[in-house]
Amino acid sequence: MDSFSTLIxxxxxxxxxxxxxxTFMSDLLxxxxxxxxxxxxxxxxxxxxxxxxxxxxxxxxDPVAGPFIRPELMRLASLERDLEHLRGTGxxxxxxxxPATRAYADRVRECAERWPGGYVxxxxxxxxGDLSGxxxxxxxxxxxxxxxxxxxxxxxxxFEEISNPAAFKRMYRELLDAVPADDLEKxxxxxxxxxxxxxxxxxxxxxxxxxxxxx
Ligand code: HEM
Numbered sequence: 001m002d003s004f005s006t007l008i009x010x011x012x013x014x015x016x017x018x019x020x021x022x023t024f025m026s027d028l029l030x031x032x033x034x035x036x037x038x039x040x041x042x043x044x045x046x047x048x049x050x051x052x053x054x055x056x057x058x059x060x061x062d063p064v065a066g067p068f069i070r071p072e073l074m075r076l077a078s079l080e081r082d083l084e085h086l087r088g089t090g091x092x093x094x095x096x097x098x099p100a101t102r103a104y105a106d107r108v109r110e111c112a113e114r115w116p117g118g119y120v121x122x123x124x125x126x127x128x129g130d131l132s133g134x135x136x137x138x139x140x141x142x143x144x145x146x147x148x149x150x151x152x153x154x155x156x157x158x159f160e161e162i163s164n165p166a167a168f169k170r171m172y173r174e175l176l177d178a179v180p181a182d183d184l185e186k187x188x189x190x191x192x193x194x195x196x197x198x199x200x201x202x203x204x205x206x207x208x209x210x211x212x213x214x215x
Contacts, residue, residue: 003176004179005176007186008121008124008176008189011193012190012194012197016197018197019197019200020133022208023205023208024204024208024211025204027211027213028137029137033213037207037210038086038144039083039086039087040207040210042156043083043096044097045156046095047097047101049076049126050105052108052112052123053074053075055109056069059112059116062116064179065119067175067178068123068175071161072168073162075130078156078158079156081152081155100199100205104199104202108122117179117181117189118188118189120176122192122193125200127172131165131168131172132169134157135157135165138154138158141157
């Protein structure tokens, strides 16, 4: 039987393609959107990571979610620096979540409070993605909008404390394989992961509506 890390990756492959090829992501990576769209997207990420990370401390001792809680992954402080750069010092006052983002953050919070396995699904979907495709987004953002390499504006994508992302991802997959859950619970976690991708796609859809290409 496949390992859990393989199972979750293959089971979510289709959803990954869908998220990756969403109109908003394609336009963003194609350099067809202004920095305003990038800033709006970064704002949405703030709500998601706020939900993921404010619960982290409480989950640190949990047998299922605990091993995944690692200070080197935490993104909220970096997101806040990026937002200050993108929106100015008053960034917090103008911050607002799209309804799709609110639904996403609410679901993360719900899992964090009631279902550690579900929290792992959300954790995997975001952090392993950030360590992978996130690097492509960073590179594109630096070139398109002129951010300093790994500097303000793209700090969210820079894991200062992870010197070897490939090794980190290997270790992360070992953590997934060691999750103390039976087969049924693993299936539930996989289903939640697909749901997490769908929530991301929902945010992209909403952003696509807010930033349609004029030409
Ligand atoms: C245009 C946007 C994206 C690109 C170019 C991209 C690209 C990639 C690439 C190249 C990998 C493989 C890395 C490897 O095997 O080590 C990967 C993995 C991953 N991506 Fe994405 N991705 C994008 C968007 C997303 C989104 C929106 C999510 C979810 C929120 C996501 C979640 C993941 C996850 C969870 C993995 C790890 C799969 C695994 O090995 O288990 N990605 N991505």
